Amino acid sequence: MIRIATILDINEIMDIVKDTIIDMHSNNNYQWDDDYPLREDFEKDIKSNELYVIEEEGEVAGFVCINKEEPIEYKTINWSEDKKAYVIHRLAISTKYRGRGNAYKFMKLAEDLAIENGVNYLKTDTKFSNLKTQKLFEKCGYKYMGIFHFQKRDGEFFCYEKIV
Numbered sequence: 448m449i450r451i452a453t454i455l456d457i458n459e460i461m462d463i464v465k466d467t468i469i470d471m472h473s474n475n476n477y478q479w480d481d482d483y484p485l486r487e488d489f490e491k492d493i494k495s496n497e498l499y500v501i502e503e504e505g506e507v508a509g510f511v512c513i514n515k516e517e518p519i520e521y522k523t524i525n526w527s528e529d530k531k532a533y534v535i536h537r538l539a540i541s542t543k544y545r546g547r548g549n550a551y552k553f554m555k556l557a558e559d560l561a562i563e564n565g566v567n568y569l570k571t572d573t574k575f576s577n578l579k580t581q582k583l584f585e586k587c588g589y590k591y592m593g594i595f596h597f598q599k600r601d602g603e604f605f606c607y608e609k610i611v
Contacts (some may be wrong), residue, residue, distance in 0.1 A: 449556055452498040454508060459507035460489050467539045478574035483538050499556060501549050508544035511553040512536040513560055517570065520595045524606045528568050533561045535571040555589040558611045567611050575603045
């Protein structure tokens, strides 16, 4: 079941973040670390009603932030549309609940929200070393749009879009 996250979910969310960082680093993917994402990021997402969780067996099995906030660095990308988009941020699935289609369900949720709200345009990004997420985006029909660098983070990030 997917629902809006509440502050009561924060400890489970942060446990997933810790496990995800370990898993990412074991695959030479340093997209997340001790500096990002932070508890404060998720608390802000929760207060804005922009963080969604998926539950399995009474536990938070994963989360995603979906909003219209585009990083300033997105301006360097030659997007195919020049209009507002929903942006997918901070998606993670607990290692315990991977392989069950949960990430795909979050991607579908983003599409549904865009369609319901007449936006019909989605954007997202991932670090060049995050091969799993790149495969997810491609499987979900997202188109690679280019590379950018975050001002305060190392490495290249790949941008993707989807028109729904």
